[in-house]
Amino acid sequence: xxxxxxxxxxxAFFDSAWLLVSPAVLFxxxxxxxxxxxxxxxxxxxxxxxxxxxxxxxxGDSRQLRSVYVxxxxxxxxxxxxxxxxxxxxxxxxxxTAYQRWVTTILVVPxxxxxxxxxxGMLTYFGPRGWLAQTLQLLHLYDGPIRLTHNYWGxxxxxxxSGFPFAFLLLLSYxxxxxxxxxxxxxxxxxxxxxxxRHVYLPLLAPGLAITFCLAFVxxxxxxxxxxxxxAPSGSTRVISIAAYEAxxxxxxxxxxxxxxxxxxxxxxxxxxxVLGLRRGFYRxxxxxxxx
Amino acid sequence: xxxxxxxxxGGLLIGLMTIFIINISLMVMAVATNSFARxxxxxxxxxxxxxxxxxxxxxxxxxxxxxxVTVEVVLAVVVLSILIGVxxxxxxxxxxxxxxxxxxxxxxxxxxxxxxxxGIPFATVMYRINLAGTLSGVILANLVxxxxxxxxxxxxxxxxxxxxxxxxxxxxxxxxxxxxxxxLAPLLMPGILAASLLVMVRTIALFELTFLTxxxxxxxxxxxxxxxxxxxxxxxxxxxxAMAIIYMVVTLxxxxxxxxxxxxxxxxxxxREQPQPAG
Numbered sequence: 001x002x003x004x005x006x007x008x009x010x011x012a013f014f015d016s017a018w019l020l021v022s023p024a025v026l027f028x029x030x031x032x033x034x035x036x037x038x039x040x041x042x043x044x045x046x047x048x049x050x051x052x053x054x055x056x057x058x059x060g061d062s063r064q065l066r067s068v069y070v071x072x073x074x075x076x077x078x079x080x081x082x083x084x085x086x087x088x089x090x091x092x093x094x095x096x097t098a099y100q101r102w103v104t105t106i107l108v109v110p111x112x113x114x115x116x117x118x119x120x121g122m123l124t125y126f127g128p129r130g131w132l133a134q135t136l137q138l139l140h141l142y143d144g145p146i147r148l149t150h151n152y153w154g155x156x157x158x159x160x161x162s163g164f165p166f167a168f169l170l171l172l173s174y175x176x177x178x179x180x181x182x183x184x185x186x187x188x189x190x191x192x193x194x195x196x197x198r199h200v201y202l203p204l205l206a207p208g209l210a211i212t213f214c215l216a217f218v219x220x221x222x223x224x225x226x227x228x229x230x231x232a233p234s235g236s237t238r239v240i241s242i243a244a245y246e247a248x249x250x251x252x253x254x255x256x257x258x259x260x261x262x263x264x265x266x267x268x269x270x271x272x273x274x275v276l277g278l279r280r281g282f283y284r285x286x287x288x289x290x291x292x
Numbered sequence: 293x294x295x296x297x298x299x300x301x302g303g304l305l306i307g308l309m310t311i312f313i314i315n316i317s318l319m320v321m322a323v324a325t326n327s328f329a330r331x332x333x334x335x336x337x338x339x340x341x342x343x344x345x346x347x348x349x350x351x352x353x354x355x356x357x358x359x360x361v362t363v364e365v366v367l368a369v370v371v372l373s374i375l376i377g378v379x380x381x382x383x384x385x386x387x388x389x390x391x392x393x394x395x396x397x398x399x400x401x402x403x404x405x406x407x408x409x410x411g412i413p414f415a416t417v418m419y420r421i422n423l424a425g426t427l428s429g430v431i432l433a434n435l436v437x438x439x440x441x442x443x444x445x446x447x448x449x450x451x452x453x454x455x456x457x458x459x460x461x462x463x464x465x466x467x468x469x470x471x472x473x474x475x476l477a478p479l480l481m482p483g484i485l486a487a488s489l490l491v492m493v494r495t496i497a498l499f500e501l502t503f504l505t506x507x508x509x510x511x512x513x514x515x516x517x518x519x520x521x522x523x524x525x526x527x528x529x530x531x532x533x534a535m536a537i538i539y540m541v542v543t544l545x546x547x548x549x550x551x552x553x554x555x556x557x558x559x560x561x562x563x564r565e566q567p568q569p570a571g
Contacts, residue, residue: 021395024380024439031436032402032410038413085308092305106313108556111549113540115520120536121319123521124326126531129334130320132315155304161316173557193298215404222406225499229521241408250505253360254416261412265405 001183024268039258048254064260066245068267074152074239075220078159082216086167091197094175099248104172107165111179118158119229123149126157127201127288154230159220167216174208214272240264244271320540327533349534350545353516361427362496362512362542369438369495370488377442378484382476386445387452399440407437407500415504425507430487433501438491444485446489482553487558496543513539 002036007265046053049260058064093100126132126148148154161251182204183196202209224241231237240260327345329338349355383389384396403411414433415424423429453476461475496514503515511519517539520532 017383017389020383020387021389023376024443025395025398027376027435027439028398028402031414031432033398035414036410038417039410042413042416057298088301089305089309092302103309104556105551108547108551109544110316112493112497112543114499116499116514116521117323117536118319120517120521120532122325123313124533125319125322131336134334164312169557176557191293191317201406214397217408218404220327222500223407224408225503225518229518242458244408244412245504246410248415254419257412258416261409266408268405288349288407 011122013041017214039261043259043262043290045255046259052110054256055263057256058259064243067240068263069237070237071221071223071239071241071264071267074155074159074223074237075217078156078163079213079217080107080162082163082167082220083171083209083213085164086171086212090168090171090175092178094178096176099193104169107168109165110161111165111169113162115158115162115223116229118161119226122158122161122230126154129272149230150233152236153229155223155239157225158230163216163220164224166219167212169203170212170215171208174205174212175209178204180202206279210275214275217271217275218268221271222264240267306436315414321397323533323536323540326530327537329530332530345528345530345534346538348528349531349538352531353520353535355513355516355538357509358513358516359542361430361510364497365430365434365502365510365512367494369434370491372431372435373442373491374484377439378446378480381443382450383387384481385447386455399443402437402440403444407498407506410436411501411504413500418505424505425510427510429498429505430502430510430512433505434495434498436501437498438495441492441494442487445447445487446480446483447487450480453479485555486550489546490554493543493546493550496546513542 043054044051046057051055094104113121123131128146128149131256132148136142136146148157178201183191183200186196186200222241223239224245227233227239227242231239235240241264244257244260244264247253247260325338326332328341328343329345330340330342332338380399384392414436418424418429418433423432441535457475457479457558458471461471496512499514502512503518506512506515508559517532517535520527520535
């Protein structure tokens, strides 16, 4: 941030700052905001019926309504697993060491592989005759048929594989931003590791944790390729994005597709608002330890 | 007692992480093994090895055309997002102007809202203006998340460059153009390089937007892979896996290159709150 004095002298150049930002702003207004508003308006212009007809149709159709339920049923457990696992592991790896760098590098790979490749890998590895099933049967850990693909569990696993590294890296960047001096001060006063975590790190981490939870949730909520490829896209994992895709590219009803996209967006927004509202009760303040 | 509990807890975490990493590596290895397998049905290892599936995949999925489209899309996205994004990042890092918070929000939204949510209205607009299915449509679609990403990666990078360097150059009579070429450009280069590599990796892997806007001639590698897996019953699984491996190698090469220059935490969207003032 530029200093206050600079701000005063810069005021004369007010326009030149806008000159630099405006191409990016224009681009996003045109290709992000406009399509969104267009979709919003379009959702109230159904092919037949009055303006709320599409929404009535969606909420009146039990098959469509089920997709909302299915999406929540997948996204909530996945988010809790991902954030719940990422938090202790990121906390453990908060010191910058060669070990930490290696682990984070390995964990980056699944993010960039993308959901499509993860799905293909899962079909080969977690399939009924894959290495995992063979190992479990060899060790007699589980003798029944192993079905981890083409159902709910397949999508859940693939969302954990792609989502956990994301939650981990985000939390790691928040945790490493907290000054370790604070925890050391607590330790001097006799706090053990658990109390350091509970009373120093966790309150400071609350905003980061809330944002990580929101992003992880939104990501899981919009699952598409893995729900098709390793799930049961017409049955137990017919998530809301599949419903929207079918409306657009199988029925060619763009108004209905936009309606479903808007409902999807509002579902995400509702959870994000709830989480951020919950977070208000927590500590707000600097994460750096000052010397006075 | 407490020390013991801590040790068990630590062991548990390391165990979990090991399971995660081992399973992912095995998953990748299973795909790789299958892509070289002559026949592999329910045994530990395939009957024999062959590289024929790569030739088959190359021909069946017209990978030369797909790869060419991917290169075109990625290059265009990287160049455009840098050209438009870096000036914006500069303004955000150095200037205070009216509406700055609103602009920041506009740049954050495409990274927070998942592609499939805005992708469907986006694709609808693209179909209305007849850009869907064309290469330009795919490039525009990929720019939507890439541009804010460049801005958010570059802004902290520019913030850490000492503004006194520019002031000093100005004192000695350098004009804006000269300052840009001789002072800013060399200092910005490492950041631009890192941002380009990250955008490259993300664009190669970005599925939803390309999937929704691409036509048969404008598929990128990841979309072609999706269709291959989707129609898995039609094709031999080995040739699908061969294609998956080609995709993975393409991504990994750029990823490893990127990791030489940047911190891995930059790969996830950096949606931090305003940096806290140092105490």
